[in-house]
Amino acid sequence: MRVATWNINSVRLRLDLIERLVHAKHPDILCFQETKVIDDSFPRNAFAAMGYPHQHFNGMKSYNGVAILSRLPFKATGVERWQGRDDCRHVHVTLEDNREIHCLYVPAGGDIPDPVANPKFAHKLGFLDEITAWWRTRNKDGAPRILVGDMNIAPLENDVWSHKQLLDVVSHTPIEVEKITAMLQAGNWIDVARHFVPPEEKLYSWWSYRSTDWNAANKGRRLDHIWVTPPLAEQLQNFEIIREARGWLPKPSDHVPVLVDLK
């Protein structure tokens, strides 16, 4: 079973790039963040035509939005809300074999890494605290669970192009690293990327639009993650970051697809 996650930055604008991913990699399950579309306007027919008839999404106008599109049927679906908001940042499904798939979009947190001066950063930290407590309880059940999405945090030194230069940059500050590490540990999660790739090796899944030559500069960050619970460890077969998708024309997302293969 191949699961792909991609911050698509408008699902309607990039249906052609999604089709390109589907033809190249044939994922069984597609998880998207920043779909930027209300549910009534979600391109459900386009995904059915691509071979994904089983769909679960939660979106709003202009911002956020998450979706799971699947070749495999669901026996249950859910939507979670955090920090008392209807922000459309978390949907999940249960497959018939009981594996659960969660698609998550953590708040970006704005530009200033100070929760007092910047309410968006405070929201990000509160969001992480709340969902960490939830996983601490929920993952005690020993269920086979997959969590994918844009966590908007690059935790390790080699998850960014320059650890020193990004210490004060939202996405790599010590407080964010501390909180995403707490979330990982509270749920007893396995970081699939680092299960396959040693921490000494640079890994990125996002390159800013605000750069003249993303490929040459290569100032990336690993913001997009795939985590699994211990029962799925023995099923892990392959992990891949589709770096070349950052150059897919005419309009690439600033994030690239990340995928995992499970037995």
Add this chain to the structure above:
DNA sequence: ATGGTAGCGTAGCTA
């Protein structure tokens, strides 16, 4: 220290 680009929706917010 600054400003650089993109999407939505048609101004300004969010990333």
